[in-house]
Amino acid sequence: MKKQWKVFLGFILVLLIVIFALSNSQEVPVNFLIKKIYLSLVLVIIGSALIGALVVFLTSGATLLQQRKEIKQLKETIQGYETNNEQKLAEEKAAFQREQENEIAMLKANYESLLKDKDQALAAKENSQADKKDSQPIDYYD
Numbered sequence: 001m002k003k004q005w006k007v008f009l010g011f012i013l014v015l016l017i018v019i020f021a022l023s024n025s026q027e028v029p030v031n032f033l034i035k036k037i038y039l040s041l042v043l044v045i046i047g048s049a050l051i052g053a054l055v056v057f058l059t060s061g062a063t064l065l066q067q068r069k070e071i072k073q074l075k076e077t078i079q080g081y082e083t084n085n086e087q088k089l090a091e092e093k094a095a096f097q098r099e100q101e102n103e104i105a106m107l108k109a110n111y112e113s114l115l116k117d118k119d120q121a122l123a124a125k126e127n128s129q130a131d132k133k134d135s136q137p138i139d140y141y142d
Contacts, residue, residue: 017045017046017049018046021042021046021049024042025040025042027039027041028041030044
């Protein structure tokens with residue numbers, strides 16, 4: 001919609017310039033530093049408008065090209081940061097997984113050693129109770 005208004009406004013301005021130029025058809029002197037020539041005012045007005053449009057086009061075109069170049073560089077910078085962040089994230093994830101696996105292995109080892117200690121204590125207790133049973137005299141009259 002913005003572009004349509006710009007085209008419409010440009011068309012109106014060109015129409016105004018043409019009407020203005022056609023209403024001024026007399027010949028006027030034009031100085032080119034070295035030589036003085038007589039041209040129709042219509043040609044002077046339209047030529048001036050075209051030169052002005054060319055200047056605007058060139059300056060805006062240069063600015064546009066500079067902005068496109070800067071946008072391209074910024075996109076490349078962003079892409080580099082994203083790649084770098086992905087690599088760092090993968091490294092941190094791998095380090096975290098290694099830490100968790102080490103912690104799990106350590107907890108399993110502690111659990112196994114505690115379980116072994118408990119089994120030994122239970123076996124020792126069963127042996128001591130078995131020795132007590134064997135050493136007590138059997139009372140047949142109870």
